[in-house]
Amino acid sequence: MKKPAKxxxxxxxxxxxxxxxxxxxxxxxxxxxxxxxxxxxxxxxxFGQRKAGYIVMCVCAVGSFVVGVTQNMGELGAALAIVMSLIGSALVPVITGLFIKSQWKELK
Incomplete structure (x- = not known):
């Protein structure tokens, strides 16, 4: 894995x-x-440089989005809860994906 990704x-x-x-x-x-x-x-x-780790992160991001929307809908309203949960749950997997996309075939 390249240094910027690490x-x-x-x-x-x-x-x-x-x-x-x-x-x-x-x-x-x-x-x-x-x-x-x-x-x-x-x-x-x-640490293991395995694709499965990224896939787990993405699945957790979906779960985090759903939980975030349901927990915050009453306080923030539906639209704001969706936007805030999308930002919070997708930020790390999206940036990670950008860093590792050129190295995807090298991962186990």
Whole structure:
């Protein structure tokens, strides 16, 4: 894996751990569970250089989006909840995908 991708994955790992800590402090247990699985996927991609790690991250992003919309719809309204959840759940997988797309065939 190329150095820029590894640097981004380390940054993403720190961001995801911090976000998970925030969700934990707010008692969002389902979000915490999804985030832990996503962090495991991120670690599999970073340390094991396996495609499965990225796929797990993407599946978790979908779950995170659904949970985020349902948890925030009452407070924010449907449109804003969808936009905010989409940004929050898709940011790391999309940027990661951009970094690893040229290296996809090299991953196990």
């Amino acid at each position: 640097i981004w994955l380390w940054v993403a790992l720190v961001l995801c751990v911090c976000t998970t800590g925030l969700n934990l402090s707010e008692g969002r247990w389902l979000s915490v569970a999804i985030a832990i699985v996503s962090i495991i996927g991120l670690c599999v991609l970073l």
